[in-house]
Amino acid sequence: MTTASASNLAAPASPAEVQACLQEAIARFTPISLDSSISDSSSIRLDLSQLRAWRFWEPDDLTCGVEAGLTPRDVQLRLSEQRLFLPFDLPSPDFSLGAALAGNHSGPLRQGYGSLRDFVIGIEFVTGSGELVKAGGRVVKNVAGYDSMKLMIGSRGSFGIITAVNFRLFPAPAPTATWLVPCPGWEAAKRFRAAVMASYLKPIAFELASSVQSAMVPPELAPPHHAQLWALVRCAGEEPVHHRYQKELSEFARQISSQLVAIPEDRESRFWDEWNAWPASAPLSFSAPPELALRALPLLADHARSAGLAFGFQGRLGLGVYRLALRPAPAPEWILAARSLLAGLGETWLTVPGAASPLNAWGPLATSRAFLRELKQHLDPHHILPDPFGLITENGTA
């Protein structure tokens, strides 16, 4: 294990060493931190990047198990040898799997394949009591015991430190094709979404973004008129499937007075890399029932404009999950006011999944805080695990 006691940094090389770190944290009454931006001496910061072993790989069974310090890029590289893949397109391919799981990150392919919670089949973690435990297993269907995987994914270390994960894999997709559809306004975007969702098409990605992203579109491809919004559809299949998408999407585009712009095959992969990488830093997250999201986003855009903030967004048009970028970064008061603004619309979630924030970083919790405090107390009795939801400390640390 690599340790630097002066800075309280620990870089365990195995799950057993992670377990030892947590046991030491319990003995020293010292909390664990997973946040590289925090470097105080009152916590032990864990760097899990050395957890890089492959536990198993069954190509014919479409399953694998890896340690949490590997990146999706590492995993993808090996899987591609067998034409398999993990539908895991994160904003940064250098996120570790553990970080991606703890933060429940996802990308455009979520439309076609679901999110991490849908294809993680097993997980190993160290508990707040210092035990190395597992949940789930190595098979694609399994209902034995509580699904602790769901408790670990997205909880940012609140209930345990993830050390390894087992995945259900997918065959590499058939050839893909991507089309842009400039939308002249919010109502057009809503109509375009409704048309696609009511059709038999099942795109693997179905996105919407603000026009700030038009810079990604090669100039010769840009349609002549100005578009406020950009919808994006990606399908996987052979030629006849591509033709079917082209035909139906053309009609849907025509119905909103727009037209399809096909991304050339040789540019498609790079286009998606750039798309996933936007925005580069500190976005807000916004989620709502998908159609409701299209009523909420223009309100947020107006709210930003009235505060003198530049507003851009990108996300899953089919699913109602978006990333927001505001420049300059909004004050906590702006976020609180935005939440109030949206409150009357229905179920909306505006959250700050980045660094520590004066307001609760994750916004109002979906489950009552009092109950989550009890759960946290049971699963982290020594208060050594991260507390991003502020269940033990008043405001929490993100």
Add this chain to the structure above:
Amino acid sequence: MSAALQSASAELTARLGSAAVFNQPVQRMLYEYDGGVDTALPDLVVFPETREQLQFVVETAARYELLLVPRGAGTGLSGGAIARHGGILVALNRMRRILALDYANQRARVEPGVVNLELSNAAAPAGYYFAPDPSSQQACTIGGNVAENSGGPHTLAYGVTVNHVTGLEAILPDGRWISAGGAALDTAGPDIAGLLTGSEGTLAIVAAITVKLTRRPEAARTLLAIYDSIDAAAISVSAITSAGLIPAALEMLDGFTLRAVEDYIHAGYPRDSAAVLLIELEGLEEEVEPGMHAVRRLCLQAGAREVQLARDAEQRQRLWKGRKHAFGAAGRIAPSLYVMDGVIPRTRIAELLRAADEIARRYKIQLGNIFHAGDGNLHPLVFFDQRQPGELDRAVAASREIIAACAAVGGSISGEHGIGMEKDQLMPLIFSEDDLDFMHRIRAAFNPQGRLNPGKLLPEFRACRETMNSWQLNAPFSSSDSVVSPNV
């Protein structure tokens, strides 16, 4: 009946009405069963119809320190809805309103007693359905599906219940309500809705469920691949999976079972075959046609003697009717039927079927196989006569050996039926003591006194120990009036 039960019964009858409280033995006996082989008599059966009535039931049980066992339609196969230690059985099948069908957002919100197929039928005019399709979907409730994280033949492509649940509203055994998730996909905080799904009613009682609605596919092709050997059928499953094809469903019936089905349903399965695969592909017309040819080719290469394509909707429905009614057909063969549930890596199907056959011979029991081959989810059927001394014991012993064989090859002891009271003692086959301790801690947070569905999912001796631990852990957060004596 204890004084506490008598008082609770009187209060519940006064509030819910006599038609909603069963306290006579002859009434309660109807509820000592589910679809499995275990039985236990509840002390009371109550039928709340509203959220308020459910809350009153839970609060009454808390006041009198009585056990609570939630139940849907009672179609479960692992004893999850049986009152193993008595107490109040809370039958939720009268909370059966579809609260919202929101096609614009592809969501439905339902009460727990809504029957699985009723939701699909309600959404059908708009072209949508609820994807999880257990064989009991004509009777089982969505609340039960949530409790067991139910699957079904089409979950190979579409996932099990948890993949379709986005939000839950549930009541804890102390009467507090929790809301987890919602209609949005990314709500802030831990995925408590995901954790509750599959928790077999041991953490909370679900009162409202938000689920995804799935668009019906444009096209479907149903193939029947016919084999002279089970091994060849199993090899076909591996071949299809490893070729990267994901059919919507990939089901296997062995010769013994398909003949039973054929005698009952006349589905069109060839009686002289050793096994058949029922394979369904769904999607765009442009997708299913080439997919069908690829599957057909792989099956023939693996040794299928013939691959038939259902020529029309009527034949397709008949083939599926055979699969969905297979348990009923099996019930005509022997007085008693034990339906097992285990999961193995899909590449080990042939090996496990041979092992199961050997175990059955050793125990002198008749075994049939019908299962979700694409998921590696086996459902060996044990035929026996419970009236004959020792037959049940032999059936259970053989079944446990088969499940242990699944665990030994890296599989699981349940793919969709749950652990319930059937397999709680088998959990150490796949989980360590520390794994189970963590699960006990989860249960202690939701259900600190162990009054909610006791004796299920986790080995019981641990539950007793953890209940004691949980009181100490929970003390800083418990109000003084919530600390009561354990009932288990």
